[in-house]
Amino acid sequence: MSEVAIETRGLGKRYRRLWALRDFSVSLPANKVVALVGANGAGKSTLMSMAAGILPASQGEIHVDGRVVLLSQDKPLYRTFSVAEMLAFGRHLNRTWDQQRALTWLSRFDIPLDRPCGKLSGGQQTQVAMAVALGARPAVLLLDEPLANLDPVARREVTGELLAEVADSGMTVVLSTHVVAELAGVGDHLLLLSHGRSRLDGDVEELLAQHARLTGPRAAAPPVEGEILQAQHTERQSAFVIRTLLGADTPLAEPWKAQPLTLEDLVLAYLKPHRSLGEEL
Amino acid sequence: MIDFHVNRAGSVPAYAQLVQQVREALRLGLLHPGDKLPTVREVVTSCTVNAATVLKAYRELELSGLVEARQGAGTYVSGTLGGTADPAVMTELRGRLATWVGDARTAGLEDDDMRALMTSVLAEPPGELTAEQRAGASAQPRSDTGARP
Secondary structure (H helix, E strand, O other): OOOEEEEEEEEEEEEOOEEEEEEEOOEEEOOOEEEEEEOOOOOHHHHHHHHOOOOOOOEEEEEEOOOEEEEOOOOOOOOOOEHHHHHHHHHHHOOOOOHHHHHHHHHHOOOOOOOEHHHOOHHHHHHHHHHHHHHOOOOEEEEEOOOOOOOHHHHHHHHHHHHHHHHHHOOEEEEEOOOHHHHOOOOOEEEEEEOOEEEEEEEHHHHHHOEEEEEEEOOOOOOOOOEEEEEEEOOOEEEEEEEOOOHHHOOOOOOOEEEOOOHHHHHHHHHOOOOOOOOOO | OOOOOOOOOOOOOHHHHHHHHHHHHHHOOOOOOOOEOOOHHHHHHHHOOOHHHHHHHHHHHHHOOOEEEEOOOEEEEOOOOOOOOOHHHHHHHHHHHHHHHHHHHHOOOOHHHHHHHHHHHHHOOOOOOOHHHHHHHHHHHHHHHHHOO
């Protein structure tokens, strides 16, 4: 199996005069959970659609290693089909089909096979769509916020089972989500998009080790070199979120302190526009 | 068997939390050599963390000699931590600490206050007397004075 699941080179997508994705070059690792985050309109869905081969690129290249399945928020189910018929349909459409895997997933979440898809709850429909997607045995599974209509408990459960599937099958999952807090420990790799470009791309643990929040007496600049992502000042104190090689292990002169970031802190620091220093400084 | 839980709000990485929980269970005598740790898949589904996280935690425990991976059979506890004390003594110490925590709560202390207090006591120089020694020391002068005519 290859080490790289998805590779893009100078990839771009233009809708009329607007670039949804531009000069985009990344290499996403195989057999990992890739967390794809970014504000609305950052290009997440465009990237996934191109990876799935349902949207042609305006420029550049994208290569996906192996079979790819995209599951988006609007689930591709036929309302009059029973769950069992939906699986039969999946088997008909896919050259490779793993009926057992699909059935195991459905029974794990107690989905009745004889019920028409239209009569299922939103959460159950998500499970059916997921079962069909897994039955197709993808090497790369692209999930474009498909868990959005599940309650938090069900979302945890589905994510847990999905992670187990990744561990068992060597599948790569690209997961786009707005619920950043739930990504801790879930994503191996982080890809953060901003205005159609890659803003941050790397192993989650490594990225966390390279960032820190520094707090100390009020100052115009942090006491060490690094890219300043956020700066906050009160009357007496200043706090900076910076990217620096040693992260929270950066040696600092008293009374400055360095703290590690959570994954959520990290993502938010990049998503929020750079807060400039107050004019009074 | 140990039940892992992962707290997503703090800044401690998930793998470090798993390592910490095993070490803690070893210290408290909840895990003994020969006990089996949950399989990677079990931890993945119960804690919703990726397999790499669990593998990293288990590898770190293995490197520090606390667990061993048996080919195809799972991961087993192979070492001990601090727990050289007799289990009965451990139980007794725990009971006294629980009483103390109860007293502290009644006195209006919060968890963080108690941790701060514990840290400050632990930071005191060693050589403090144990309860038995203190009882013996205070009994000594009295018998002395009593013996004098």
